[in-house]
Amino acid sequence: MRKSLLQRVLHGESLRPPPVWLMRQAGRYLPEYRKVRDRAGSFLDLCLNPELAAEVTLQPIDRFGFDAAIVFADILLVPMALGQRLEFREGEGPWLEPLTQADDLAAMRQRLEDGPAWQALAPVAETVGRVRTALAPETALIGFCGSPWTVATYMVQGASQPDQAQARRMAYEQPEWFAQLIDLLVDCSAGYLARQIAAGADTVQLFDTWAGVLPAAEFERWVIAPTRRIVETLKAKHPDVPVIGFPRGAGAGYVRYARETGVDAVGADYTLAPDWVRDELQARLPVQGLLDPVLLAAGGPELDRSVDGILEVLGDGPLVFNLGHGILPQTPLAHVERLLARVRGS
Numbered sequence: 001m002r003k004s005l006l007q008r009v010l011h012g013e014s015l016r017p018p019p020v021w022l023m024r025q026a027g028r029y030l031p032e033y034r035k036v037r038d039r040a041g042s043f044l045d046l047c048l049n050p051e052l053a054a055e056v057t058l059q060p061i062d063r064f065g066f067d068a069a070i071v072f073a074d075i076l077l078v079p080m081a082l083g084q085r086l087e088f089r090e091g092e093g094p095w096l097e098p099l100t101q102a103d104d105l106a107a108m109r110q111r112l113e114d115g116p117a118w119q120a121l122a123p124v125a126e127t128v129g130r131v132r133t134a135l136a137p138e139t140a141l142i143g144f145c146g147s148p149w150t151v152a153t154y155m156v157q158g159a160s161q162p163d164q165a166q167a168r169r170m171a172y173e174q175p176e177w178f179a180q181l182i183d184l185l186v187d188c189s190a191g192y193l194a195r196q197i198a199a200g201a202d203t204v205q206l207f208d209t210w211a212g213v214l215p216a217a218e219f220e221r222w223v224i225a226p227t228r229r230i231v232e233t234l235k236a237k238h239p240d241v242p243v244i245g246f247p248r249g250a251g252a253g254y255v256r257y258a259r260e261t262g263v264d265a266v267g268a269d270y271t272l273a274p275d276w277v278r279d280e281l282q283a284r285l286p287v288q289g290l291l292d293p294v295l296l297a298a299g300g301p302e303l304d305r306s307v308d309g310i311l312e313v314l315g316d317g318p319l320v321f322n323l324g325h326g327i328l329p330q331t332p333l334a335h336v337e338r339l340l341a342r343v344r345g346s
């Protein structure tokens with residue numbers, strides 16, 4: 001099969017113009033998404049309804065012609081599949097019934113070994129299959145999950161907190177319990193991604209939204225080592241499927257992440273300087289990202305300048321044009337169109 005532009009870059013080619021997609025590109029900034037979301041009932045119902053989830057996955061491709069689709073799901077489906085209660089409360093974001101060290105991780109392990117966890121995640125694989133069938137062969141299809149550290153922080157706290165402090169505290173106070181939780185998430189994430197690949201995903205991405213809140217030693221233990229294990233497991237079965245890692249906020253830690261985890265490409269967050277990214281990361285592997293999602297929402301000449309700057313500094317090497325975090329719900333559609341025209345030089 002001919003490789004998509006995204007896959008060519010992730011295998012090391014430099015393309016001008018670069019392929020482009022946006023993190024969280026299926027979502028509330030699209031009026032057609034809001035319609036389907038209302039039809040589905042809750043956000044969770046939408047994630048678990050393969051017909052509607054496939055429809056919203058394709059919406060940004062149909063509207064903007066992005067070079068990649070990303071399956072519509074959420075990183076918190078993994079804790080749900082492991083048996084944790086999950087709710088998305090209107091206007092509040094996600095909520096999980098917080099785990100404590102008194103909680104029996106063996107019951108969660110059992111759900112993996114016996115199969116209920118995989119059954120709970122099966123709708124996502126079905127969505128992947130439906131999207132692959134509907135999608136043009138030159139458009140890539142990205143599967144994803146959260147990284148163990150980020151997912152563990154939500155499992156322990158129930159929701160986001162400033163700098164995920166309670167999860168960090170749990171990791172310090174109960175390191176053995178926390179390591180068991182991370183091990184469980186490594187196994188579940190690797191199996192989940194392998195199932196998405198088997199269903200038709202040709203690339204996968206690990207979202208590590210909270211990689212940036214850890215000191216160096218804990219970053220090694222809870223981010224780098226578990227990520228490496230997931231990548232090794234996937235590579236043993238699917239050596240040609242590229243893995244993108246997105247350790248948001250990792251700062252100087254990006255260099256070790258790029259060197260030591262085995263990922264094929266890194267997602268650069270919007271705080272990093274393009275020339276630093278070129279010299280320290282792109283010199284070693286393909287990079288994706290950088291543009292500030294707030295700037296895309298703001299628009300105007302500053303947006304044009306930032307897009308041009310990223311292309312000028314990174315455009316001669318392997319680059320996937322993207323945001324440095326997810327697109328915001330208040331982003332005007334016209335700004336996305338303007339961005340695409342600028343990147344594609346039309």
Ligand code: CP3
Nearest residue numbers: 023024025026027043070071072073074075093207209326
């Ligand atoms: O990129 C895509 O278009 C695919 C879908 C996708 C969603 N979530 C859909 C979603 C992806 C890749 C995610 C990843 C995700 N989910 C992350 C990592 C990336 C990041 O943004 O940091 C995290 C931390 C989550 C957990 C999560 N889900 C939060 C914190 C929230 C609330 C914040 C918000 O944007 O409302 C969600 C809800 C969520 N996930 C929505 C969507 C489209 C909005 C829900 C709605 O439609 O009401």
